[in-house]
Amino acid sequence: MKSEPGLYDYWPYVDRPKITWPDGKKLAFWVAPNIEFYELNPPKNPHRGSWPRPYPDITPYSYRDYGNRVGNWRLMEAMDDYGVRGSISLSVAMCQHHPEIIQACVDRNWEFFSHGIYNTRYTYGMDEAQERAIMEDSIKTVMDATGQRIRGYLAPALTHTERTMDLLAENDFYYTCDLFQDDQPQPIHVKSGRLISMPYSLEVNDHFIYNIYGNPPRLYTDMLKRQFDTLLEEGATSGTVMCIPLHAYLVGRPHRINPFRNVLDYITGHKDDVWVTTAVEIAEYYLENYYDLAAADIAKRNAEAGA
Amino acid sequence: MTLPKEYLEYPLRRHGMDHDLYPWSNLFERKPVTWPNGAKIALWIVPALEFFPLDDKKEPFKAPGHMVTPYPDYRTYTTKDYGNRLGIYRIMKVLDQFNLKASVATNARVAERYPFLINEITRRGWEIMAHGYDMNALHYGGLDEATEREQIKKTVDILRKATGQKVTGWLSPARSQSENTLHLLPEYGIEYVGDWVNDDMPYEVTTRNGPLIAMPHSNEIDDRQILINLGHSQAVFEEEVLDAFRLFYDEADKYGGRIMQITLTPYVIGQPFQIKSLVNILAEITKHDGIWSATGAEIVKAWRDQQ
Numbered sequence: 001m002k003s004e005p006g007l008y009d010y011w012p013y014v015d016r017p018k019i020t021w022p023d024g025k026k027l028a029f030w031v032a033p034n035i036e037f038y039e040l041n042p043p044k045n046p047h048r049g050s051w052p053r054p055y056p057d058i059t060p061y062s063y064r065d066y067g068n069r070v071g072n073w074r075l076m077e078a079m080d081d082y083g084v085r086g087s088i089s090l091s092v093a094m095c096q097h098h099p100e101i102i103q104a105c106v107d108r109n110w111e112f113f114s115h116g117i118y119n120t121r122y123t124y125g126m127d128e129a130q131e132r133a134i135m136e137d138s139i140k141t142v143m144d145a146t147g148q149r150i151r152g153y154l155a156p157a158l159t160h161t162e163r164t165m166d167l168l169a170e171n172d173f174y175y176t177c178d179l180f181q182d183d184q185p186q187p188i189h190v191k192s193g194r195l196i197s198m199p200y201s202l203e204v205n206d207h208f209i210y211n212i213y214g215n216p217p218r219l220y221t222d223m224l225k226r227q228f229d230t231l232l233e234e235g236a237t238s239g240t241v242m243c244i245p246l247h248a249y250l251v252g253r254p255h256r257i258n259p260f261r262n263v264l265d266y267i268t269g270h271k272d273d274v275w276v277t278t279a280v281e282i283a284e285y286y287l288e289n290y291y292d293l294a295a296a297d298i299a300k301r302n303a304e305a306g307a
Numbered sequence: 308m309t310l311p312k313e314y315l316e317y318p319l320r321r322h323g324m325d326h327d328l329y330p331w332s333n334l335f336e337r338k339p340v341t342w343p344n345g346a347k348i349a350l351w352i353v354p355a356l357e358f359f360p361l362d363d364k365k366e367p368f369k370a371p372g373h374m375v376t377p378y379p380d381y382r383t384y385t386t387k388d389y390g391n392r393l394g395i396y397r398i399m400k401v402l403d404q405f406n407l408k409a410s411v412a413t414n415a416r417v418a419e420r421y422p423f424l425i426n427e428i429t430r431r432g433w434e435i436m437a438h439g440y441d442m443n444a445l446h447y448g449g450l451d452e453a454t455e456r457e458q459i460k461k462t463v464d465i466l467r468k469a470t471g472q473k474v475t476g477w478l479s480p481a482r483s484q485s486e487n488t489l490h491l492l493p494e495y496g497i498e499y500v501g502d503w504v505n506d507d508m509p510y511e512v513t514t515r516n517g518p519l520i521a522m523p524h525s526n527e528i529d530d531r532q533i534l535i536n537l538g539h540s541q542a543v544f545e546e547e548v549l550d551a552f553r554l555f556y557d558e559a560d561k562y563g564g565r566i567m568q569i570t571l572t573p574y575v576i577g578q579p580f581q582i583k584s585l586v587n588i589l590a591e592i593t594k595h596d597g598i599w600s601a602t603g604a605e606i607v608k609a610w611r612d613q614q
Binding site for chain 1: 309317320321323326331332482483484503505527538539543547548550
């Protein structure tokens with residue numbers, strides 16, 4: 001085991017090359033609905049358990065199933081009302097289980113990226129061929145269902161191996177949502193090709209807010225507005241990225257959707273400064289315009305530090 | 308490292324669910340439901356009466372609310388007993404004030420021990436739902452079928468004898484089910500069940516012994532969840548419940564009658580400092596037109612008649 005991931009260099013948040021988003025925007029805003037399928041009776045992974053109670057553990061299973069029956073539709077309607085497209089963190093088996101939901105996303109011109117096959121199949125313990133197989137399955141499944149070539153990845157249940165990033169680059173993914181070291185995209189060290197980390201966030205992820213911290217919905221609204229205010233202010237110095245990662249089984253509940261609408265209302269109200277976009281559009285723009293600049297700045301600082 | 312070949316096989320990767328209990332459906336595409344007198348909201352209030360034996364069993368897990376300290380845990384026993392002695396009567400007083408009824412999910416052992424309490428419920432015309440024998444008698448994966456049958460039979464027999472009611476509703480202790488629970492319940496005259504939390508409206512479950520209705524019974528619009536598990540204030544509790552109510556009330560205009568279900572725990576909401584929250588919530592809800600105070604059985608009947 002390594003003492004650090006070795007995936008990126010230390011790059012202080014001071015005097016970085018200035019990022020300006022299209023049309024002079026300061027903050028790139030994207031929303032990541034996780035559209036997931038959890039299995040009632042998943043096979044055991046030797047490194048991580050799934051449901052806490054013996055099979056059938058119906059409470060957490062049905063709690064998540066709520067998203068696909070109810071929550072996704074409330075969230076879609078809210079995002080439609082504010083002109084926000086989603087970048088979907090997708091359990092790609094959703095393409096088989098609920099193609100109706102996939103079609104609703106296609107109709108909205110939303111982006112898909114892979115969040116594994118199921119959120120109950122973890123990467124821990126996979127050999128290289130197995131991990132490669134889930135990436136290839138992801139690409140093919142989404143392509144067959146939607147015609148879209150996925151470019152992003154969030155490992156299923158955030159379970160990784162040391163090879164994950166190399167395999168993503170090799171499979172021509174542009175970005176990973178698995179790393180939380182920054183509020184701007186940046187180059188990731190991979191064996192071949194290019195890969196960037198895309199700011200995603202666990203801190204303002206509704207899973208952490210509701211499942212881990214158990215915060216009230218209106219507090220979440222306040223937290224998201226504060227997150228936005230700070231990142232917008234800093235975006236004047238160099239463009240920032242704000243992502244709101246969501247799960248419709250949480251935010252799509254009757255007591256939570258209107259407080260969330262309030263957030264979309266607030267953020268989309270800053271039209272002159274905010275690029276309301278998708279992760280792949282941010283990645284493409286960054287790779288085209290800032291990847292080389294960032295890599296050169298990091299290399300220069302490393303040289304100066306004698307690294 | 309490698310995982311067994313089966314870990315990357317997906318035998319249930321198919322259209323719909325990964326089990327045969329119910330088909331997938333989108334809440335917002337279902338035929339709108341009409342409640343009696345054109346009500347927008349069926350208000351379904353569900354307090355639970357539970358008996359936590361001092362000689363607790365924690366197999367295969369501890370029921371929420373069960374004993375904490377080494378034997379004899381007088382503090383937990385008496386705190387829970389408070390609900391059956393005082394809390395439930397405070398709830399009755401509030402519901403009487405607003406002329407509302409309830410479905411009371413009742414451990415059979417409460418009926419054996421406190422016939423006075425059962426009479427207070429039935430003389431109001433409230434419904435008794437079966438809630439298992441007591442909080443030691445869990446239904447869980449691995450419980451043998453004969454034992455589970457005996458638990459179900461004993462529970463409904465005791466409750467029917469004590470109430471003179473048909474007793475058609477079921478809530479499992481700790482919301483826990485075995486693989487057989489749903490299949491066994493119809494054999495004992497149960498028509499609807501409140502354990503699953505994947506919908507805001509009823510839907511039909513297919514069992515080996517005929518249909519069963521899953522009723523939306525929230526683990527979030529729930530006093531114990533918000534006030535105790537999450538430790539939120541009374542103001543937040545009221546706000547979350549009423550936010551859910553307002554959303555349902557608005558949705559009813561477009562999508563047909565909705566169910567506003569409130570889960571109550573007498574040992575929580577029945578505390579002197581908590582009870583006013585129930586008054587505030589019900590005062591606000593009953594200000595609105597189109598509220599139908601109903602029992603679970605009445606809602607199931609109205610819903611089923613329209614399918």
